[in-house]
């Protein structure tokens with residue numbers, strides 16, 4: 498095993514002379530993931546601009562960040578309300594909001610895109626940003642399942658393009674997958690790895706393969722659970738209980754699918770089933786399709802496989 502990882506690391510070996518660290522981060526998309534990425538980047542000392550389509554969405558994203566920071570602060574400064582408040586205020590002070598992605602990209606070291614899982618929408622966004630962003634700016638996508646190379650081809654900066662795949666909830670999950678396409682320069686890759694580490698995460702090197710490492714294993718597992726339910730083999734509740742108590746997972750597959758968002762889960766599986774029609778574990782599910790058609794997208798809409806209190 499040691500030998501394999503040495504070979505793999507050598508292949509991705511990075512130049513010792515890496516340009517300055519990323520200090521300013523622009524996050525496009527203020528949903529589940531974008532707000533988490535913005536929060537953690539700001540909490541680790543980066544100046545952040547968070548972009549979404551409307552002021553209304555951004556104010557909801559800001560409230561979500563504030564709430565999550567409150568939970569972090571409670572743990573960090575257990576009995577010290579004053580320090581909790583000043584921590585939250587300090588981090589919030591490093592996050593600016595903008596509804597214009599092109600304007601935001603004009604002055605930044607890194608753009609991390611976390612918008613809807615749709616190739617054409619992502620390409621359209623990056624193509625517009627490419628015109629406006631400075632030469633040195635690195636572009637990264639947080640896509641769950643789309644090939645980074647397909648997104649990057651909308652720009653003229655393939656050497657400064659990579660994947661930065663965070664996990665939900667970003668403040669709690671310790672991993673970032675850093676994805677290299679053939680054209681990504683060693684310097685870009687190293688700067689992305691350094692940013693992941695500066696954000697307090699463990700990074701793993703990934704090739705631009707479907708689902709990278711985690712989702713290639715996790716998404717088929719969730720879809721197999723849905724198929725088990727569709728066959729009537731067991732209830733969602735029992736499958737979740739079984740995987741938590743029998744396999745030690747923090748959430749069962751249905752809780753997790755609701756947590757990720759059934760729209761995002763469907764986008765992932767639709768893309769893969771179209772691209773790989775012969776791979777059985779990538780096939781879509783009538784049950785998930787129906788929930789999404791009914792607007793039951795999981796925890797974020799108050800209902801998916803389960804019902805949630807709307808807070």
Ligand SMILES: C[C@H](O)CC(=O)SCCNC(=O)CCNC(=O)[C@H](O)C(C)(C)COP(=O)(O)OP(=O)(O)OC[C@H]1O[C@@H](n2cnc3c(N)ncnc32)[C@H](O)[C@@H]1OP(=O)(O)O
Pocket residue numbers: 565566568569572640641663664665666667668669670712715747748753757
């Ligand atoms: C599809 C994509 O491309 C890829 C993905 O992202 S796949 C999804 C990956 N994510 C997972 O697998 C998540 C699995 N679930 C978990 O790890 C855990 O259930 C969880 C960390 C989300 C929540 O933990 P859990 O014990 O169930 O709930 P809860 O008691 O509410 O929270 C535990 C701690 O996390 C903290 N926490 C949870 N969510 C938080 C958030 N959004 N912000 C800040 N803190 C948070 C809480 O404060 C709490 O801390 P404490 O116990 O010290 O007080």
Ligand SMILES: NC(=O)c1ccc[n+]([C@@H]2O[C@H](COP(=O)([O-])OP(=O)(O)OC[C@H]3O[C@@H](n4cnc5c(N)ncnc54)[C@H](O)[C@@H]3O)[C@@H](O)[C@H]2O)c1
Pocket residue numbers: 525526527528529530531548549550554598610611612613614615618622639640641642662663664665756757758761
């Ligand atoms: N949900 C997860 O668990 C998870 C985990 C890792 C990666 N991802 C990936 O991250 C990305 C975002 O997922 P999410 O769960 O945060 O979705 P989400 O639906 O919670 O948020 C997406 C946000 O992007 C905004 N948006 C859409 N188009 C935009 C545009 N052109 N310009 C600016 N903002 C725009 C939407 O208004 C929305 O607020 C997707 O590519 C998804 O596959 C999701």
